Every structure is written in C-alpha cells, then in structure tokens.
Amino acid sequence: MSYTGVWSVGAVPDAEVVALPGRFAHVDETWTVPDGCADDLRWWLGGGDREPYFTPEPTAAARRFAAFARGGGPTAPAVVAMKDAAADLLRQAADDDGTDPDALFTVAVRDGEPATALHHGLGTEASSQLPGWFGDFLLAAEEVRGALPGAESVLAVTGPRRTEVLARVEAWAYGMTGAVEGEFDAAGLLAGPLRVLRYAAAHGRGVVAVTGTR
Numbered sequence: 001m002s003y004t005g006v007w008s009v010g011a012v013p014d015a016e017v018v019a020l021p022g023r024f025a026h027v028d029e030t031w032t033v034p035d036g037c038a039d040d041l042r043w044w045l046g047g048g049d050r051e052p053y054f055t056p057e058p059t060a061a062a063r064r065f066a067a068f069a070r071g072g073g074p075t076a077p078a079v080v081a082m083k084d085a086a087a088d089l090l091r092q093a094a095d096d097d098g099t100d101p102d103a104l105f106t107v108a109v110r111d112g113e114p115a116t117a118l119h120h121g122l123g124t125e126a127s128s129q130l131p132g133w134f135g136d137f138l139l140a141a142e143e144v145r146g147a148l149p150g151a152e153s154v155l156a157v158t159g160p161r162r163t164e165v166l167a168r169v170e171a172w173a174y175g176m177t178g179a180v181e182g183e184f185d186a187a188g189l190l191a192g193p194l195r196v197l198r199y200a201a202a203h204g205r206g207v208v209a210v211t212g213t214r
Contacts, residue, residue, distance in 0.1 A: 002110065003110075003213045003214070004111075004213060005108065005110075005111070005112050005116075006106065006108045006212050007113070008090045008209065008210050009193045009207065009208075010089070010090045010094075010104040010196060010207065011093075011103040011199050011203065011205040012092075014140055014206040017138060017139065017140045021082065023085065024078040024082055027078040027081055029078060030076060030077070031076045032074070033073075034071040037071065040067075041073075044065065047124070048061060049120070050123070053175075058175050062172075069113065069119065070113060072136075086138055086210050087210045087212065089208055090104070102196065105196050107185070107188065108214075109184060110179060112176055112177025112179065115209075116176075117177070119135075120171075121165045121166070126153075129150035129154045130147075132209060134211070135209055135211040136209060137208070138206075138207075138208050139207045143206075147197065151193070151197050156190075166190070169184075169186040170186045173186065
C-alpha cells in the first residue's frame with residue numbers, strides 16, 4: 001500500500017515544550033525495543049553508512065538502514081504520547097496564519113521518509129550532530145541554542161562536502177522512495193530544519209520535529 005512520509009520541524013512556544021514531559025509523567029514507563037535494534041545501531045555507528053548502498057540498485061545495506069530508521073528506537077507509552085502532543089503543536093502552528101515562514105518546515109515524499117534521506121546523506125558522524133532519533137526530537141529554547149552549532153556544522157556545508165551530501169540525499173530519495181527525478185528538493189532538506197532552529201534560537205522558542213505518514 002502506498003503512503004506519504006512526512007517530516008515537520010517547527011518553532012513553538014518554549015513553555016509548551018517545557019511542560020510536555022510533566023503532562024505525561026503518569027503514563028506507564030515500560031520500554032520496548034524493536035527486534036534487532038541494538039545490532040542495527042551498532043552496525044550504523046560502526047561504519048554501516050560507508051557500505052555500498054546502491055550498485056545501482058539498493059543493496060542489503062540500504063534496505064537494512066531503511067528498516068532500522070523506519071522502525072524507531074526504544075520507546076515507551078509516555079514517549080508516544082509526547083510525540084502525538086508535539087504533532088498537535090505543529091498542527092496548531094501550521095493553522096496559524098500569522099506564523100513566520102521561517103518558523104515551520106514540512107517536507108513529504110511518496111513511499112519513503114524524508115528524515116531518513118537526510119541522515120543517509122549526512123552519514124553517521126555528521127548526523128550525530130543532529131538532535132533526536134532520525135527526525136524526531138523535542139527541544140526547549142535553551143536546548144535549541146545548545147544544538148544549533150552542531151546543526152550548523154553539518155547542514156550549512158559548502159563546496160565539495162555539500163555536493164557529496166546532496167548527491168547522497170538524492171541517491172536515497174530516488175532509489176528508496178517513490179520520488180521521480182527532479183521532484184525531490186535535496187537542498188531544501190538541508191536548509192529547512194536549520195532555518196527553523198535559527199529562528200527558534202533568535203526568538204527564544206522551543207522546537208519540535210515529528211516524523212509520520214499520511
């Protein structure tokens with residue numbers, strides 16, 4: 001069945017972000033871990049991103065990374081509830097006609113996940129400078145200011161490194177999703193999240209980022 005993967009990153013009131021964990025502190029904290037998650041994480045951190053992913057067809061490494069990123073990491077009911085609440089905050093921001101365009105970034109791709117494309121493009125070492133888990137994160141204003149330098153260092157790249165990252169993003173977008181040639185904005189995938197983080201840091205806002213499907 002076809003689906004559309006969506007990644008939204010938005011600046012929201014800091015007080016809303018700070019309050020979220022407390023709203024769900026009473027929820028059961030039983031954690032679950034997807035099968036094989038620990039092995040896949042060791043593989044990814046240990047150089048899995050440097051294996052051949054397209055030859056030119058997607059390799060077993062590409063399929064392994066796609067499943068790993070899509071499957072999510074360790075989670076608990078409180079975490080799921082906070083993600084749903086964060087998505088609500090983003091919907092409220094999107095419905096606000098007065099929202100500054102720099103405060104919200106949303107990207108969608110058919111039969112794939114935009115945040116996964118970005119992480120593949122950056123590779124393990126660079127993507128470790130981004131907060132959260134493959135596109136999902138929740139940052140209070142102080143945390144935004146702390147995360148911004150790392151995000152700047154890997155997203156605001158220039159020269160040969162930028163060319164390399166964009167090529168890897170496009171390879172993923174056109175090899176592992178339903179995007180057709182020329183449809184996916186790889187440069188926008190680097191610029192959008194960074195634009196929101198910069199806006200939030202300048203205006204004392206929190207940031208939420210949520211992956212999902214529709």
